[in-house]
Amino acid sequence: MAVSAKAKAKKAQTPKKRVTVLIADDQTLFREGIKDLLENEKSIEVIGEAADGSEVLRMAKKLRPNVILMDIKLPHLDGVSATRQIRKDCPETNVLILSSFEDEAHVMEAIQAGANGYLSKMLPASELVNALKTFANEGVMIPQPVMGKLIQGLRQMSNASAEASLVALTKTEIRVLALLGRGQSNKEIARQLECSVKTVKNHLNSIFQKLEVSNRTEAVVKGIEIGLISAEDSSSPPAIS
Numbered sequence: 001m002a003v004s005a006k007a008k009a010k011k012a013q014t015p016k017k018r019v020t021v022l023i024a025d026d027q028t029l030f031r032e033g034i035k036d037l038l039e040n041e042k043s044i045e046v047i048g049e050a051a052d053g054s055e056v057l058r059m060a061k062k063l064r065p066n067v068i069l070m071d072i073k074l075p076h077l078d079g080v081s082a083t084r085q086i087r088k089d090c091p092e093t094n095v096l097i098l099s100s101f102e103d104e105a106h107v108m109e110a111i112q113a114g115a116n117g118y119l120s121k122m123l124p125a126s127e128l129v130n131a132l133k134t135f136a137n138e139g140v141m142i143p144q145p146v147m148g149k150l151i152q153g154l155r156q157m158s159n160a161s162a163e164a165s166l167v168a169l170t171k172t173e174i175r176v177l178a179l180l181g182r183g184q185s186n187k188e189i190a191r192q193l194e195c196s197v198k199t200v201k202n203h204l205n206s207i208f209q210k211l212e213v214s215n216r217t218e219a220v221v222k223g224i225e226i227g228l229i230s231a232e233d234s235s236s237p238p239a240i241s
Helices: 005-013 028-038 053-063 079-089 104-113 125-138 144-157 163-168 171-181 186-193 197-211 216-225
Strands: 019-024 044-050 067-070 094-099 117-120
Touching (some): 019 028, 019 053, 019 125, 028 044, 044 053, 044 125, 053 067, 053 079, 067 079, 079 094, 079 104, 094 104, 104 216, 117 125, 171 186, 171 197, 171 216, 186 197, 197 216
Parallel strands (some): 019 067, 067 094, 094 117
16 A cells, blocks of 8 residues: 555654663763763753762653663762662663773673673764664673673683583574674674574574573673683684584
């Protein structure tokens, strides 16, 4: 059935859903700078600012943002503790750590608390905006340098056996997990596997169920912890035999 010109016009005028963002940082100039940067983006809307951990908890519950840009060092309640509480109170909100600390201890602590991503404050403005857009679409953002630190930390603390999980996950699912560890998006994984994005999503759902996790970041962390993927997997994906 043909679509009328009026219907087409109405569809064209329908705005895409904007990503709502809450900025949590104790430095006023930094918050204002990030806000000014993001307000130039039509697909992103800054709906609030918080100067300390307690305030970000209150605003997260009230505003229910899609994304919280969270600094680690916050007054009253640090960003890691705030992240842990937000994951309980607002599970639909994704937390993206934006910090000047890039050592493995801080990265590990933030990811274990439930953060979905970790970025450096030293990123150029354009890269930060692109990273935020990717994060909003994919639900995870761990650049390769940060992933390397995460892997180092997890390898040091890993003592679990992967035997049962190796049996449970198919070879394709293990490869998908390795590609996740490299920070690849669904589209990039689909190109690697020569399949559709929908098929990749099906693989991800299966991986989440088998590893008993709820998102991509947790899947990568669990995969490293139990030995399904390693530092080598994060530099070159395993071939399917």
